[in-house]
Amino acid sequence: MTLFALLLIFLFVMIFLGIPIAFGVVGAGVLILGALRGFENLPFDMIAQRMLYGVNNYALLAIPAFLLVGRLMNSSGMTDRIFNVARTMVGHYKGGLGHVNVVGSMIFAGMSGSAVADAGGLGAVEVKAMTDDGYPLEFSSAVTAASATIGPIIPPSIPAVIYGALASESIGKIFIGSIIPGLMMSFGMMGIVAITSHIRNYPTKEKATFKEFLKYMKEGILPMLVPFIIIGGILSGIFTATEASAIAVFYCILISFFVYRSITLVEFVKVVKDTMLDTAVILFIIGGCSVYSWVLGRYQVTHEFIGWIGENVHHPGLLLLYINLFLLVIGCFMDSGPALFLLTPVLVPLIKQFGIDPIHFGVVMIFNLMIGLITPPVGTVLYTVVKVVNVPFDKLVKAVIPFYIPLFITLAIISYFPQVVLAIPNLVFK
Amino acid sequence: MEKISALFWKILTHVTFFCFVSMLTVMVFQVLSRDIFKISVSWTDEATRYFFIWAIFLGSALAQRRGDHIRITILIDRFPPPLRKLLNVVIDLFSFCLSAIILIGAIKMMISTYGIFASTIPISFTYIYLALASGIAIMLILILKDILNAFGHKKVLPFSKEGVTP
Numbered sequence: 348m349t350l351f352a353l354l355l356i357f358l359f360v361m362i363f364l365g366i367p368i369a370f371g372v373v374g375a376g377v378l379i380l381g382a383l384r385g386f387e388n389l390p391f392d393m394i395a396q397r398m399l400y401g402v403n404n405y406a407l408l409a410i411p412a413f414l415l416v417g418r419l420m421n422s423s424g425m426t427d428r429i430f431n432v433a434r435t436m437v438g439h440y441k442g443g444l445g446h447v448n449v450v451g452s453m454i455f456a457g458m459s460g461s462a463v464a465d466a467g468g469l470g471a472v473e474v475k476a477m478t479d480d481g482y483p484l485e486f487s488s489a490v491t492a493a494s495a496t497i498g499p500i501i502p503p504s505i506p507a508v509i510y511g512a513l514a515s516e517s518i519g520k521i522f523i524g525s526i527i528p529g530l531m532m533s534f535g536m537m538g539i540v541a542i543t544s545h546i547r548n549y550p551t552k553e554k555a556t557f558k559e560f561l562k563y564m565k566e567g568i569l570p571m572l573v574p575f576i577i578i579g580g581i582l583s584g585i586f587t588a589t590e591a592s593a594i595a596v597f598y599c600i601l602i603s604f605f606v607y608r609s610i611t612l613v614e615f616v617k618v619v620k621d622t623m624l625d626t627a628v629i630l631f632i633i634g635g636c637s638v639y640s641w642v643l644g645r646y647q648v649t650h651e652f653i654g655w656i657g658e659n660v661h662h663p664g665l666l667l668l669y670i671n672l673f674l675l676v677i678g679c680f681m682d683s684g685p686a687l688f689l690l691t692p693v694l695v696p697l698i699k700q701f702g703i704d705p706i707h708f709g710v711v712m713i714f715n716l717m718i719g720l721i722t723p724p725v726g727t728v729l730y731t732v733v734k735v736v737n738v739p740f741d742k743l744v745k746a747v748i749p750f751y752i753p754l755f756i757t758l759a760i761i762s763y764f765p766q767v768v769l770a771i772p773n774l775v776f777k
Numbered sequence: 778m779e780k781i782s783a784l785f786w787k788i789l790t791h792v793t794f795f796c797f798v799s800m801l802t803v804m805v806f807q808v809l810s811r812d813i814f815k816i817s818v819s820w821t822d823e824a825t826r827y828f829f830i831w832a833i834f835l836g837s838a839l840a841q842r843r844g845d846h847i848r849i850t851i852l853i854d855r856f857p858p859p860l861r862k863l864l865n866v867v868i869d870l871f872s873f874c875l876s877a878i879i880l881i882g883a884i885k886m887m888i889s890t891y892g893i894f895a896s897t898i899p900i901s902f903t904y905i906y907l908a909l910a911s912g913i914a915i916m917l918i919l920i921l922k923d924i925l926n927a928f929g930h931k932k933v934l935p936f937s938k939e940g941v942t943p
Contacts, residue, residue: 369846396882398884399905448877585812623797631840684847
């Protein structure tokens with residue numbers, strides 16, 4: 348245990364002192380190797396081999412593909428179309444545009460797997476419309492921030508691809524298992540919007556006529572097909588998650604270039620270049636993580652850790668509770684990506700030992716870290732919203748608080764009723 | 778020197794872009810041909826992965842230059858500038874040692890895999906490890922430059938962003 352404790356403390360200290368995450372994880376691995384075999388006997392070639400093999404994985408290609416889809420949707424104006432469709436669907440309820448905000452994020456979540464893409468792209472459209480309609484800025488930006496966390500829960504999901512790759516689990520199963528939790532959190536948020544709107548008497552939009560509905564549906568139908576291609580393709584077993592991502596890229600390029608002609612070649616090249624850099628940054632860390640998790644497994648470090656936890660915690664339910672609390676605290680101080688990279692290799696062997704299903708755990712862990720995106724002091728989605736709509740940070744934090752209620756309730760339900768997550772994947776993937 | 782350096786980064790960006798776009802293209806081609814037209818082409822799987830590897834490690838070098846690599850700066854941002862500067866040098870030294878270790882490993886692998894070929898494309902693994910070696914070598918030089926700059930000038934190094942969040 349001592350070795351493991353030292354390693355973990357050292358790793359967290361290094362990372363919080365600002366070492367790039369990728370070097371932090373490789374460094375942790377190198378230090379254990381050095382401590383056990385001496386620094387003169389470092390297996391240089393194995394370190395390089397692990398790093399390369401960590402990214403030499405076909406499943407990971409889904410990361411650039413889904414990142415690109417999210418970016419394309421935003422920069423080719425598809426988000427406006429989605430917003431209009433959502434407005435004709437739920438705009439006429441009390442606090443209509445608040446509901447539109449959540450429903451818009453649900454639809455967008457079916458195309459993009461990133462919360463920041465949702466908050467930064469669709470979010471700006473939503474907040475503007477709500478402000479024009481007389482909603483206070485805090486409320487509209489809080490709904491936007493909260494509903495952005497739906498993005499990586501409803502498939503596709505970049506965190507699910509990362510978790511699946513690091514834990515060697517089926518990404519398709521995690522995608523499908525996240526559908527019900529995604530719907531639960533969305534409806535919960537709409538509940539909060541409804542209650543707040545009744546108390547504060549927020550405006551209602553006129554009910555869209557059937558003709559209007561058809562008009563906006565016709566305008567928005569092509570981007571709205573993306574979720575059906577992705578989720579339908581995976582559910583029916585035609586595509587794996589990675590293949591679905593490739594089809595989605597192809598489809599989005601087709602519609603934004605040839606049908607809507609809403610993006611120029613120059614803009615497109617910029618979008619691709621940004622995606623290329625983001626991909627490199629994420630994948631470089633995954634390569635580093637593969638060195639780290641190899642060392643953890645090879646030198647029995649995780650084994651010792653599991654033994655130690657096993658002596659102190661005896662019930663899987665209790666273990667899940669502790670892990671959830673730990674992740675919530677971590678989520679306050681660390682971004683979802685780094686937390687996923689550092690903790691997946693450690694936690695997955697542990698929960699397996701306790702008989703917890705790794706697909707179930709993956710959904711719980713990702714959900715938990717998504718709550719972390721809207722908790723201060725480090726909440727990337729909060730920062731994105733502040734940057735996009737210029738709302739004061741402290742006001743936004745205060746306005747987001749009611750939305751924690753549906754999130755925590757959903758987290759408790761999916762933690763303790765694994766069937767909520769596992770029912771559909773078990774039915775589909777026999 | 779300035780001109781050569783600018784040219785170098787321009788070429789590197791183009792090469793990385795080429796790898797990235799080729800990866801996406803072959804990937805889409807593979808899925809379309811396999812799942813829609815039911816023709817399976819053997820080399821596409823390896824080709825996508827190898828383009829991917831090149832795009833990742835060259836892209837990492839580009840990201841290093843822009844200070845894009847993900848780091849957690851919540852604590853360090855609150856430190857007084859002299860301490861921040863010192864800590865940055867320590868971090869750079871640490872990163873330098875690790876890059877050197879990875880580079881040595883990558884070169885060793887390039888040598889030892891010289892005779893080993895990919896199963897569907899006639900290229901040696903040496904050229905796949907070359908991606909890791911060249912990306913890391915460029916990062917190593919950039920880090921070294923940062924360290925020298927920190928000792929040479931009084932200015933506090935610019936901070937990288939919190940980075941991308943999936």
